[in-house]
Amino acid sequence: MFLFWNRTDNNAPARTSQRTQNLLGKKFIEKLDALHDGAIRTGLVTTADLQEAYRKSREIEQNPNLTNIWYGLGIMAFIMVATPLFYEIITFLLSVRCFLPNNYLVIREATRPISDCEFCKGVNGPLILKNLTRDEFEPLAYSSQPIIIKNAVTHWPATKLLNFTFIKNLYESIPGALDEDCQFLHFRSDFKNLRDVLNMPPERANLREGDETWYVGWSNCHPVVLGELRKLYPRPHFLPADAEMPNTDYIFLGYEQGAFMHLDYIPRLMWQAQLQGNKSWILAPTPECDHICQSFSFYVEPGDAVLVDTRIWYHGTSIPKGQFALTIQSEYG
Ligand SMILES: O=C(O)CCC(=O)C(=O)O
Ligand SMILES: [Fe+2]
Structure with missing residues (x-):
């Protein structure tokens, strides 16, 4: 927690001595290594998996808008297909001509x-x-x-x-x-x-x-x-x-x-x-x-x-x- 907080605090380098920074950096890298080795030891992930995950995270970071656009288009396409389909199913199941009352009574x-x-x-x-x-x-x-x-x-x-x-x-x-x-x-x-x-x-x-x-x-x-x-x-x-x-x-x-x-x-x-x-x-x-x-x-x-x-x-x-x-x-x- 502390490490992450320090990373985002822009004034921190000015207040922290070079020696302390080096020490913290070393500790951070040691912790990352331990995390990496631990993950590999579980057998659930391989180095290739970690590299692929890193590559994907870089892609998203470099191209966040493209990802959002695909996501948005997907939701829109789903709504466009699902809404009329839902309407047809309901009107068929209920055997009524209109699911909502028609325009005289439209809410x-x-x-x-x-x-x-x-x-x-x-x-x-x-x-x-x-x-x-x-x-x-x-x-x-x-x-x-x-x-x-x-x-x-x-x-x-x-x-x-x-x-x-x-x-x-x-x-x-x-x-x-x-x-x-x-x-x-x-x-x-x-x-x-x-x-x-x-x-x-x-x-x-x-x-x-x-x-x-x-x-x-x-x-x-x-x-x-x-x-x-x-x-x-x-x-x-x-x-x-x-x-x-x-x-x-x-x-x-x-x-x-x-x-x-x-x-x-x-x-x-x-x-x-x-x-x-x-x-x-x-x-x-x-x-x-x-x-x-x-x-x-x-x-x-x-x-x-x-x-x-x-x-x-x-x-x-x-x-x-x-x-x-x-x-x-x-x-x-
Ligand atoms: O008379 C009714 O039961 C409904 C009438 C109604 O909705 C109307 O007059 O607008
Ligand atoms: Fe009415």
């Missing part, structure tokens, strides 16, 4: 801007409103305050007419409706696409006791399907008259599981109409706001509308055991 944590937390400061639950008119909604329409509007959609024909069988018959009666590549969200269920959902045995669709629960969502991007479904529900009466609407809506339906916590990657605010069943929501601020804002949960009942800025509030849902939930969801902006 924006990696790319989203850091929040200034203004959206969640002082918010500890949804605003619950009743008999709301468009004028009353106007000042709130573009706020980040979550809102429930009680009984806002109770009068919609969809609350009575829309159900699993209606949706199945509609899709099966429109040629090509199931071939359209509309976004499909399987959440925690084992379905790969909407065709699989609509083809499940009626017992499971009605969740007979002992059947596995399921919960899915998808976009009605087929124009004929969308047109037929929109005959069952109007544009929500409370939305600002000039609000822009997308040309696709979403349906969420199923039992118990609900949606896992996520942020949405969508351009506008979202509204939902709860047509059947109760649904519990849990909202959480983005992690950087955890110290000023809080998470909270609430539930909606059939006939309620719910508005959440799902681009900035983490949100997850669940359905009470034994209930079937059916929701129409869309955006406005």
